[in-house]
Amino acid sequence: MPGVEEVVLWNESIAKTPWLLRRVNEITVWLASRTAGPINLAYHFFALLRRVRPDIVHVHYAYGSLAWLAAAVVRCPVVVTVMGGDVLFDEQGSPTPRGRWLTGALLRRADFITSKSHFLTQVLDRIGGVAAKTTRVVWGVRLSHFRPVDSSDVRRRLGVPDSARVVLSPKILQPFYNVHLLVEAMPAILAAEPRACLVITEYGADPAYRARLEERATVLGIAERVIFAGHVPHAEMAAFYSLAAVAVGVPESDGLPQTLLEGMACGVPNVLARLPRYEEIVRHGDSAYFVDATATGVAEGVTRLLGDEALRMRIGRAGRAIVEREADFDAEVAKVESTYRNLVRRGPRPLGVLERARVMLAIIWNSLDPAG
Numbered sequence: 001m002p003g004v005e006e007v008v009l010w011n012e013s014i015a016k017t018p019w020l021l022r023r024v025n026e027i028t029v030w031l032a033s034r035t036a037g038p039i040n041l042a043y044h045f046f047a048l049l050r051r052v053r054p055d056i057v058h059v060h061y062a063y064g065s066l067a068w069l070a071a072a073v074v075r076c077p078v079v080v081t082v083m084g085g086d087v088l089f090d091e092q093g094s095p096t097p098r099g100r101w102l103t104g105a106l107l108r109r110a111d112f113i114t115s116k117s118h119f120l121t122q123v124l125d126r127i128g129g130v131a132a133k134t135t136r137v138v139w140g141v142r143l144s145h146f147r148p149v150d151s152s153d154v155r156r157r158l159g160v161p162d163s164a165r166v167v168l169s170p171k172i173l174q175p176f177y178n179v180h181l182l183v184e185a186m187p188a189i190l191a192a193e194p195r196a197c198l199v200i201t202e203y204g205a206d207p208a209y210r211a212r213l214e215e216r217a218t219v220l221g222i223a224e225r226v227i228f229a230g231h232v233p234h235a236e237m238a239a240f241y242s243l244a245a246v247a248v249g250v251p252e253s254d255g256l257p258q259t260l261l262e263g264m265a266c267g268v269p270n271v272l273a274r275l276p277r278y279e280e281i282v283r284h285g286d287s288a289y290f291v292d293a294t295a296t297g298v299a300e301g302v303t304r305l306l307g308d309e310a311l312r313m314r315i316g317r318a319g320r321a322i323v324e325r326e327a328d329f330d331a332e333v334a335k336v337e338s339t340y341r342n343l344v345r346r347g348p349r350p351l352g353v354l355e356r357a358r359v360m361l362a363i364i365w366n367s368l369d370p371a372g
């Protein structure tokens with residue numbers, strides 16, 4: 001992007017940092033202990049900050065050593081954007097007690113926090129009592145890009161017959177996202193709509209999981225009706241949504257997924273798992289279609305939409321209107337940029353020396369005892 005410089009932690013220019021810091025770095029690497037890892041990371045992070053001298057440090061994803069270091073090392077204003085899996089401790093991942101504490105320390109240190117939903121804001125408040133400095137920023141989608149577009153080239157490239165009714169899986173191709181339920185649902189969907197065709201995108205694909213789905217499709221006798229589309233570039237996703245009659249995403253845990261907003265912007269109705277947090281933005285039968293996260297539930301939802309053109313069109317129109325009103329990327333960017341400027345004018349409120357030392361020690365101890 002013009003005017004944007006990308007910098008990385010392991011940079012040759014770090015050699016220009018003060019002699020003492022270089023010596024500490026060399027010693028910690030020489031020690032070759034687990035302690036060296038976080039100290040080495042902190043050194044490089046500090047050196048990068050010293051070289052770049054940022055006005056703002058914006059952390060995306062709050063659970064991890066580099067994110068936690070922002071609480072201990074950064075002295076300028078810190079913004080934290082939570083994703084969902086980083087703070088939904090009881091639903092996703094394998095957070096440790098120390099990792100939970102460090103994430104809470106980062107959130108308390110943050111000058112400003114963004115979450116994609118009011119649900120996530122409530123979660124953050126339970127973790128660290130930080131709702132007062134948290135703002136709902138949906139991220140949104142760029143409406144000029146995500147809109148109904150001509151999908152004939154994608155249809156031709158994938159070998160999808162002109163008469164086929166496409167069911168799209170736009171989710172990450174990993175077991176957590178329950179794409180297998182859609183494969184299991186396809187026999188029932190085909191029984192109701194023989195023209196149905198399942199297209200599976202492969203962003204972040206787990207090769208073993210993909211192979212499992214291929215094998216299952218063969219066993220079910222539907223392999224010819226299941227198309228693995230490979231990794232789809234972001235620029236092409238609008239055409240994939242426009243190709244679809246229905247999009248499906250039924251993980252058992254979620255924040256507010258981009259795939260939902262993208263599909264809505266393109267006018268495609270979404271079949272979703274019954275997660276109450278989705279109701280912040282969509283309603284069953286009005287702007288989305290909720291189902292049980294089972295193969296039977298998915299089949300029921302997809303066949304209902306494929307069989308009712310008026311319902312599909314109504315949900316598609318309502319979804320686009322919601323995105324225009326609540327999830328316009330440019331409007332959300334302006335909201336964050338305005339906050340950036342306010343933070344720079346106000347100045348940072350870093351943790352005290354003792355608290356920063358406590359965070360750093362916890363990061364080191366986490367490296368020595370990752371399960372603790």
